[in-house]
Amino acid sequence: MVDQFLEYVEKHQNDFIERLRKAVAIPSVSSDPNRRQDVFRMSEFLIDELKALDAINVETRDPGQQDFHGTPLPLPPIVLATVGNDPAKKTILVYGHYDVQPALMEDGWDTDPFTLVEDEQHRLLGRGSSDDKGPVLGWINVVEAHKSLGLEMPVNLKFCLEGMEESGSEGLEPIIHEEADKYFKDVDSVCISDNYWLGTTKPCLTYGLRGVSYFHLTVQGPARDLHSGVFGGTVHEPMTDLFALMSKLVTPDGKILVPGIYDQVRPLTDTEEKTYDNLAFEMHELHDAVGSAINIHDSVRHVLQHRWRHPSLSLHGVEGAFYNPGDKTVVPARVVGKFSIRTVPDMELDKVTELVTKYVNDEFKKLNSKNTMKIVCSHAGNHWLASPEHWSYVAAAKAVERVYKVKPDLTREGGSIPITLTFQDALKRNVLLLPMGRGDDGAHSINEKLDRSNYVEGTKLLGTYLYEIAAAKPE
Amino acid sequence: MVDQFLEYVEKHQNDFIERLRKAVAIPSVSSDPNRRQDVFRMSEFLIDELKALDAINVETRDPGQQDFHGTPLPLPPIVLATVGNDPAKKTILVYGHYDVQPALMEDGWDTDPFTLVEDEQHRLLGRGSSDDKGPVLGWINVVEAHKSLGLEMPVNLKFCLEGMEESGSEGLEPIIHEEADKYFKDVDSVCISDNYWLGTTKPCLTYGLRGVSYFHLTVQGPARDLHSGVFGGTVHEPMTDLFALMSKLVTPDGKILVPGIYDQVRPLTDTEEKTYDNLAFEMHELHDAVGSAINIHDSVRHVLQHRWRHPSLSLHGVEGAFYNPGDKTVVPARVVGKFSIRTVPDMELDKVTELVTKYVNDEFKKLNSKNTMKIVCSHAGNHWLASPEHWSYVAAAKAVERVYKVKPDLTREGGSIPITLTFQDALKRNVLLLPMGRGDDGAHSINEKLDRSNYVEGTKLLGTYLYEIAAAKPE
């Protein structure tokens, strides 16, 4: 049956591309209030597609309204749909998003971002092609193949598609928690296709994400901004204190100076070390992504370990100080330094906050300043680590070998994808990140693309993954 | 004759206040394009006043147009007028400005800013009352008194009044240089009333200003802003380098760490030290001005020495980093730190730039960063120091004693008043800063005021100063 499926996908690839063309043509930019109707239009497009494929219970949940800088704006619906409900089969929840990043010709696109174009290298160019319309339609292609072939689906599928992912997934989390015992009740595992291969040649399964703890360091002194001519040299200036403190957080080669911060980091075992042996990534890919050779580490192994499994600390900016071009001689009265720590297993978020708070307070005391200082953790999202031994990962790895004739890279990512944790925590189920696109797709950049082969083989992969799940021996 | 003059001023003070009321009613805000016509209206008001007093050669110079964010905006005229041209008399150039700072009721004013109101403490409240319409009208009051009394002026007066002072004196400097050998040819000394008493009780003569050298410290690494999740811990981040460098410029208690920067500072002599003995200033005035007790030094003497005659270094901000409220996890690609050094005699500006450049480069090398760093001095204005022994200062001191029955404080200021240096350099003449208002007038704040007594006694002072010049023995 899987062969019939694979053959169908191969034969109908141009139809699938037509489907993607229609989707890309809807400029569903969630961050632009003038495009909000297009986001709604995109949800209707998906609902129509799902209904045409005899999905059952195609329904929506209304997340209500968004407060857009004081103006209420309706939030696009969460689209829920079920394909098959055989209690004898596993049920896989598929998450994706149908909104996209903004895109304008003026940004430097070579072609109209909302017109799908296939170039000579068979790259399908268009906003949302890879993030995340291609993967979402990949699942729909799988369903279509089965319906057209008169084949039964190997598992039950449940869709959860949102239209606000590029704008912080506003309104989604409460609905997931609310539906955990209802719509999501029978889900056995979750699969998300919304990240990317490590490089450009080899598929991967992603099983870990770093967390992030964000800090606001406020130094306050005068009641108002001061003139540096009149007061310079006579008062403790908040900026001087702030720079003294923030310069003590991390060294130029990336070592975090907060005592104890490395104590909770899980040691690297030989087994884990081996997963870094054959990763499809080269140093020039880092240099290309960054646009210059400012790497701290000289081997792929260490670069990726520092991206995936070691904590890092970045300074982001200062609120309250002078930030425009030009020269202004102000002494800012109250400045807020912003920095964040990327966290990894087994760091505990409360402990991180405690260590940072103690250290910054200790360092501030050493300054003997008469200003006041406050450090708070404004936001903390946990790291995430799944087991690549879980049956969902095993099935996905087998599917990759079958479709791509290669063992997938086992990867993690340095950033956070909050929805991953939300599903894991709300449903208490394993989550698999199974990317369709390549590392150079340019998800949030100009000339976003999805290679034709990634779309077609990716559709095959998603379907094959479901067959491998069904074929696996019960645990 | 001076007694007749003094008596006239005393008797006609309410007329003078009416003149100030008319001037304050014209909202000549130079920074607001919608008020530009009012700035022109204010110039016409002054021209009419001067013509009515038989000033000769009341004329204007047109500084041309301003580029206001891409829109051309006509610049208000420089008003020139001569009162008397007796070659046997000294010629004193009087500078003032007829534009004002913005002011709105919403800013928190207790009364309409453009309606002069006298309160129970005899404070004349209104925008421009003290900065700088009161002092400008003070000179006109002096001329009126002489005309009304049929008295000859003791010196020749030349006026130079501009309407863009609060917006960087745009267009003025070229005209001063152009007219140096023409309109300004016979000027013997310059007098500017556009600063303030040190405190609230005692008049002062101001003979020094600090200079300012402004620096841009640029650190650049990636070709574009990076995601701290993906790249944090793997690349040299420009912000980390910038904070490391800027934290090494000055200590929290105000000591400049750039080696050699103090070497050119003129040593404090016993004579100079004595000028700090009886200054009308108390620590609580610093605390009130700052709004909190964050003073580095505990005596008035040291506070004022650090404001007036020692250099200071202030950090102003960062361009290119995150500056809004909220949390953003960006790694900025290119950041420009802004700081300035207030300079004092005998620091040479080129030497300051050289020392800063060398130090920052040396410190950057120690960081072993792969980013690139550049430090430039974007702007440098020299410090200014006049001799209080000059006949103009001697005359002003005598005038203060005559009108106020007290020896004036000899003060300097921590900030720069660029026009002072421009006149000194273009005309090669002594400049005297002879303030009319008090230290708490709130020149650029809400509820700006000029005390009635400062306006009336100040008018007496300006006239008496001219008599003392005329009475002085020739050098």
Ligand SMILES: [Zn+2]
């Ligand atoms: Zn996405």
Ligand SMILES: [Zn+2]
């Ligand atoms: Zn995205």
Ligand SMILES: [Zn+2]
């Ligand atoms: Zn002024």
Ligand SMILES: [Zn+2]
């Ligand atoms: Zn002013």
